[in-house]
Amino acid sequence: MKEIKVFAPATVANVVCGFDVLGFAVNEPGDEVVMRLVEKPGVRLLKITGDEGRLPLDSNKNTVSASVQHYLQHLNRPDIGVEIELHKKMPIGSGLGSSSASTVAGLFAINQLMGNLLSAKELVPFAMKGEELACGYGHADNVAPALMGGFVLVRSYNPLDLVVLPTPNNLFAAIVYPEVDVPTKDARQMIRSKVLLKDAVTQWGNVAGLVAGLCLDDVELMGRSMQDVLVEPVRSILIPGFEQLRELAMENGALGFGISGSGPSVFALTKDAAAAKRVTKAQQQHLNKLNINSKAFVSAVNAEGPKVL
Template identity: 55%
Template sequence: MNSVKAFAPATVANVACGFDIFGFAIEEPGDVVELRRRDEPGIVITDIFGDEGRLPRNAEKNAVTVVMLRLLEHLGIQDFGCEVVLHKNMPLGSGMGSSAASSVAGVVAMNELLGNPLTRQELLPFAMEGERMASGSAHADNVGPSLLGGFVVIRSYTPLDIFTIPVPEDLYCTLVHPDIEINTKDARFILRNEVSLKNTIAQMGNVAGLVAGLMKADYELIGRSMVDVIIEPVRSILIPEFNAVKQAAISNGALGCSISGSGPSLFALSRGMESAIKAGNAMQQQFAAAGIESSVHVSAINKGGAVVLEK
């Protein structure tokens, strides 16, 4: 095989109460990575589209290629050469798992080019290294669902223990991205290191309730459990109109609404596509009333994750 192209979808991480342990993928947007073998050894980034020239072209400093380098090292493959083209189809610092999509598309494409020596689960630690490069933390709540699809739970990071849970067929996500940017490192920096026992208990109840609601297709329980008493109160101050946009979503039929990843994107979960579209329109109108442009994506939960497009 001389060339391959792979796609990895955007994701919603944290999912309100599940900081660093919950995440799910949506159908689109997503990043596309093209690889082509070359005779000379080394991984070379030949082009990046959609980043406005902001991402590094050095293979050791870009999330899309550092995962490939670590994979080759793990497999003991030397003198391997390929050219890389990255198509960024979502904004940087969006809270939509932008760096995760690049990392996942890169590692899936490289694994395919090498004849699939590793399973998707085995690729996860390598994809996480792309997150470490991008944000300083090797969290899995974006790369996990982007790689595997579905609603992902990270039970433990040491050792890494990750699994998916079923979700209701009629559950839809509305993802609204306002035209502002929040750096993931900054969004993690402002978080408190200590949490009160009262808030810990409340958060644990919501985590358990959300898992149960998803598995039982209990939409009311899903809505009641989409409450974040630890992270959202701190990060929401970075997002203009957060409270108004959240209320607009819920007032227009959404089960719940919170910050996607580190923001500034907001997501809502709804029962049925019609409700999800209605919530998205209301959220977008609320941002527009404040003079903030935004984009809206409505999607069922993506159950397949990354895919190989061409080979």
């Protein structure tokens, strides 16, 4: 096989209380990469569409090509020639793992072309290099679920220890992206470096409860656990009408509600697609009243990860 086209999914990172340690993949949106092997050695990014000119074509600076370079260096294959086209099918800076989806699509593609030499879990450190390039910090709560599918817990970063968690049946995500600018780097800088012990205890209980809810197929426990006393109170001030959006989510059948990644996207988990659609409809109507454009996505949890198109 000399050429391949790959889709990689968007992700919801943190899942409210699991800052940098929890995330899950969704079916839409996502990004696509076309990759081909060529005779001339080196990694070249030929074209990017859908980014409005915001992303670098320099192979050393773009997350897709840079992570492919790391992969080939790991294999000690400087003789391999790769040409890449990146097609952005999701909003940049949305809090839905835009850089992650691109990076994962590229890594999945090159791994397929090289004969699946590494497992999805083994690709995660290379994807983290892409995240480091994108936002200055190589976290895994986006790239791990994008590569492995479903809910993923990052138990440890040093050494990297990833756990794929079970997903309750018929769990849906209602995602709304208000078209306002919340850069990931700026959002990270707002987070407190020290927290009170009582707040840490509350957060630990919520993270444990959310993981237990997933493992026990107890969606009500999941909903009770989707509370963040550390990060959300600070980041939510960047999202217009955040508390009203929460109220609308809960009034329309959400189990829990919070910020996706660093925002501005927000998400709710629901028991079925109908409730998810009610939530997004109500929230978009509210944002319209605030003169804020938005995009909405209703999706089951994506258990598959990236796929060949």
